[in-house]
Amino acid sequence: EDQVTQSPEALRLQEGESSSLNCSYTVSGLRGLFWYRQDPGKGPEFLFTLYSAGEEKEKERLKATLTKKESFLHITAPKPEDSATYLCASSGATNKLIFGTGTLLAVQP
Amino acid sequence: ETGVTQTPRHLVMGMTNKKSLKCEQHLGHNAMYWYKQSAKKPLELMFVYSLEERVENNSVPSRFSPECPNSSHLFLHLHTLQPEDSALYLCASSQSRVRTEAFFGQGTRLTVV
Numbered sequence: 001e002d003q004v005t006q007s008p009e010a011l012r013l014q015e016g017e018s019s020s021l022n023c024s025y026t027v028s029g030l031r032g033l034f035w036y037r038q039d040p041g042k043g044p045e046f047l048f049t050l051y052s053a054g055e056e057k058e059k060e061r062l063k064a065t066l067t068k069k070e071s072f073l074h075i076t077a078p079k080p081e082d083s084a085t086y087l088c089a090s091s092g093a094t095n096k097l098i099f100g101t102g103t104l105l106a107v108q109p
Numbered sequence: 110e111t112g113v114t115q116t117p118r119h120l121v122m123g124m125t126n127k128k129s130l131k132c133e134q135h136l137g138h139n140a141m142y143w144y145k146q147s148a149k150k151p152l153e154l155m156f157v158y159s160l161e162e163r164v165e166n167n168s169v170p171s172r173f174s175p176e177c178p179n180s181s182h183l184f185l186h187l188h189t190l191q192p193e194d195s196a197l198y199l200c201a202s203s204q205s206r207v208r209t210e211a212f213f214g215q216g217t218r219l220t221v222v
Contacts, residue, residue, distance in 0.1 A: 004151070032210060034211075042216065044213045096154060097211060100151060101149065101150065101151050
């Protein structure tokens with residue numbers, strides 16, 4: 001059964017304190033690994049798609065990486081506006097997006 | 110602003126009411142989805158439409174009834190809901206059923222009283 005597990009559930013950082021969020025996945029025939037950002041009461045906002053192990057993508061202070069079992073979202077020198085829930089999802093042979101429960105990130109000034 | 114628009118943003122309904130959620134996408138996508146998001150749970154896929162044809166129904170109770178009149182519009186008709194149906198309902202679209210990079214609307218916060 002396809003599955004996505006995110007850790008930690010919650011993370012509190014000081015402004016400027018870099019860290020990483022983890023997404024472990026098991027999926028038959030990976031077609032894509034997706035990262036989203038979700039602010040309270042809003043829909044998920046698309047960030048990245050990764051297709052194969054070794055691939056990396058960057059956007060401002062965020063960098064996503066992918067291995068055969070995990071993906072990491074690295075946050076460099078975060079700012080308070082980076083506070084949000086970050087969701088990871090995988091898509092495989094069933095063409096279904098399987099989501100994790102997310103990591104709630106709080107960045108304090 | 111996203112290319113997927115949902116209305117209303119908030120809805121309170123009694124258990125005997127009938128209401129509808131509306132979703133419109135301006136991205137030229139061919140696949141549309143309804144998801145349910147409850148606290149502390151992963152997003153749950155409810156329905157999938159590809160080229161206006163329903164291709165998936167994930168064991169959703171019949172009190173939820175989807176409709177897709179064309180590739181840009183998606184509705185979720187609600188009737189005789191239960192309090193446990195209170196959640197954030199999200200619409201999404203993707204280029205195709207196979208290209209699952211999905212773009213989401215802002216959601217409808219539904220409260221059943």
